[in-house]
Amino acid sequence: FMKRRKKWSRYPPGPMSLPFVGTMPYIDFHNPHLSFNKFHKKFGNIFSLQNCWTNLVVLNGYKTVKEALVHKAEDFADRPYFPAYEHIGYGDKSEGIVVARYGHVWKEIRKFTLSTLRDFGMGKKSLEERVTEEAGFLCSAIKAEEGRPFDLRFLVNNAVCNMICSIIYGGRFDYGDEVFRKMVALFENSLSEEAGFLTQFLNVMPILLRIPGLPQKVFRGQKAYMDFIDVLIQKHMETWNPEYTRDFTDAFLKEMSKGKEAEENGFNYNNLRLVTADLFAAGSDTTSTTLRWAFLYMLLHPETQSKIHKEIDMVIGRERSPTMMDQVNMPYTNAVIHEAQRCGDIAPVGLPHMTYRDTELQGYFIPKGTTVITNLSSVLKDESVWKKPNEFYPEHFLDVNGQFVKPEAFMPFSAGRRVCLGAQLARMELFIFFTTLLQQFTFMLPEDQPRPRTDGYFALIKCPHPFKLRAIPR
Numbered sequence: 001f002m003k004r005r006k007k008w009s010r011y012p013p014g015p016m017s018l019p020f021v022g023t024m025p026y027i028d029f030h031n032p033h034l035s036f037n038k039f040h041k042k043f044g045n046i047f048s049l050q051n052c053w054t055n056l057v058v059l060n061g062y063k064t065v066k067e068a069l070v071h072k073a074e075d076f077a078d079r080p081y082f083p084a085y086e087h088i089g090y091g092d093k094s095e096g097i098v099v100a101r102y103g104h105v106w107k108e109i110r111k112f113t114l115s116t117l118r119d120f121g122m123g124k125k126s127l128e129e130r131v132t133e134e135a136g137f138l139c140s141a142i143k144a145e146e147g148r149p150f151d152l153r154f155l156v157n158n159a160v161c162n163m164i165c166s167i168i169y170g171g172r173f174d175y176g177d178e179v180f181r182k183m184v185a186l187f188e189n190s191l192s193e194e195a196g197f198l199t200q201f202l203n204v205m206p207i208l209l210r211i212p213g214l215p216q217k218v219f220r221g222q223k224a225y226m227d228f229i230d231v232l233i234q235k236h237m238e239t240w241n242p243e244y245t246r247d248f249t250d251a252f253l254k255e256m257s258k259g260k261e262a263e264e265n266g267f268n269y270n271n272l273r274l275v276t277a278d279l280f281a282a283g284s285d286t287t288s289t290t291l292r293w294a295f296l297y298m299l300l301h302p303e304t305q306s307k308i309h310k311e312i313d314m315v316i317g318r319e320r321s322p323t324m325m326d327q328v329n330m331p332y333t334n335a336v337i338h339e340a341q342r343c344g345d346i347a348p349v350g351l352p353h354m355t356y357r358d359t360e361l362q363g364y365f366i367p368k369g370t371t372v373i374t375n376l377s378s379v380l381k382d383e384s385v386w387k388k389p390n391e392f393y394p395e396h397f398l399d400v401n402g403q404f405v406k407p408e409a410f411m412p413f414s415a416g417r418r419v420c421l422g423a424q425l426a427r428m429e430l431f432i433f434f435t436t437l438l439q440q441f442t443f444m445l446p447e448d449q450p451r452p453r454t455d456g457y458f459a460l461i462k463c464p465h466p467f468k469l470r471a472i473p474r
């Protein structure tokens with residue numbers, strides 16, 4: 001590696017690599033963005049690391065991240081290969097979306113998924129109607145807590161998971177439904193397994209996957225979750241009528257029925273299970289964690305909550321349900337939601353990218369096949385853009401006249417070719433769930449609870465530490 005570094009004379013600088021482990025010991029894997037921020041100060045906007053023998057380049061700050069992801073979009077559009085995932089069914093022409101290599105199959109599947117999500121926004125029951133309906137169920141479940149202290153996490157998770165269920169399987173589940181509870185439990189289990197040190201370590205040391213029995217042991221949770229998805233798809237297939245598309249699964253089955261070419265383009269059974277698993281993984285915890293940050297900030301900033309209550313009463317009133325059309329008339333609420341996303345910073349290091357070809361960035365040479373980490377946290381908290389980068393300050397998104405403005409460095413969904421595919425759905429869920437809940441309740445910190453921490457902990461995404469709140473009907 002040192003030899004290669006010398007050869008690439010303009011390769012980005014970085015801390016000294018140790019034999020075998022590279023720079024891994026310097027990184028706090030519970031807070032990678034904080035370790036990156038230290039190196040950012042020392043080595044500048046672009047620096048290099050080494051995970052065992054994998055070369056990594058970390059991009060920092062708005063200007064650098066935008067230049068790579070937007071101006072050199074294709075150069076940075078690939079994803080690194082994760083050998084460990086083969087053990088849960090990833091293979092040729094079936095890589096899902098999130099970790100799929102950049103190329104023809106990924107493009108086909110991404111295009112199909114985006115247009116199918118869009119189709120549900122038109123005709124039939126629109127996506128917005130579904131979010132509004134779910135927000136109603138969420139409110140009823142919160143009301144049932146009768147003002148007692150409770151952890152919002154489980155109910156919000158249920159609501160957000162139900163949105164993905166509704167898209168994929170055409171219907172929602174009651175929160176108490178046995179099948180639903182099993183699905184959510186299996187899903188959470190598989191996520192925490194994926195976030196675990198062992199899975200991450202096996203991706204940098206794939207040779208260990210040859211140890212007999214180890215993959216089965218390490219991926220037990222993820223396999224159980226995939227088996228469960230198989231059952232749901234099988235049930236769906238039994239009732240499938242090609243004349244009528246009920247949901248995403250039906251639309252995918254229809255593509256699959258088009259024959260060999262469709263199969264080559266990624267429309268095969270194995271990929272259906274991986275794509276749906278990806279939509280759950282990418283679309284549920286992200287949104288529900290953002291909502292939890294938003295409510296945490298409401299507990300810590302009651303004056304902000306009062307201002308939102310006033311805006312809701314003025315624009316929507318107490319009776320009618322909020323709609324996306326209200327957003328333009330609610331600059332303050334909109335600013336608060338954006339600030340919760342910025343400050344909560346749930347995907348501080350985004351998802352790993354990989355260079356698709358040799359490229360240059362700000363005078364540095366980055367060879368093809370280098371893993372690239374976009375330090376989104378350094379963009380959302382870039383001192384040259386945000387007035388109070390480390391504080392919750394909704395005014396970041398308001399102009400002097402109190403109108404909503406969105407600085408370009410607001411990049412929680414990343415940017416470029418691999419920009420979050422569900423951003424539009426996520427924005428809808430955040431606005432409708434947040435506004436509906438605040439229309440119905442005042443959220444308070446229980447007297448006997450300590451003041452919640454605002455630092456969060458990292459497990460694939462940055463989550464708030466558990467906290468309880470009281471929801472008092474308005």
Ligand code: HEM
Nearest residue numbers: 097098282283286287290347351413414418420421422426
């Ligand atoms: C990718 C953030 C909600 C589906 C991503 C990425 C980020 C992100 C940072 C990585 C982009 C990159 O590689 O540069 C978020 C946040 C969300 C959210 C903050 C909620 C607040 C959703 C939802 C869905 C979704 C609701 C689906 C319904 C995806 C998919 C990808 C992705 C499929 C992979 C795209 C690709 O590789 O082509 N998201 N996301 N996300 N997100 Fe989201």
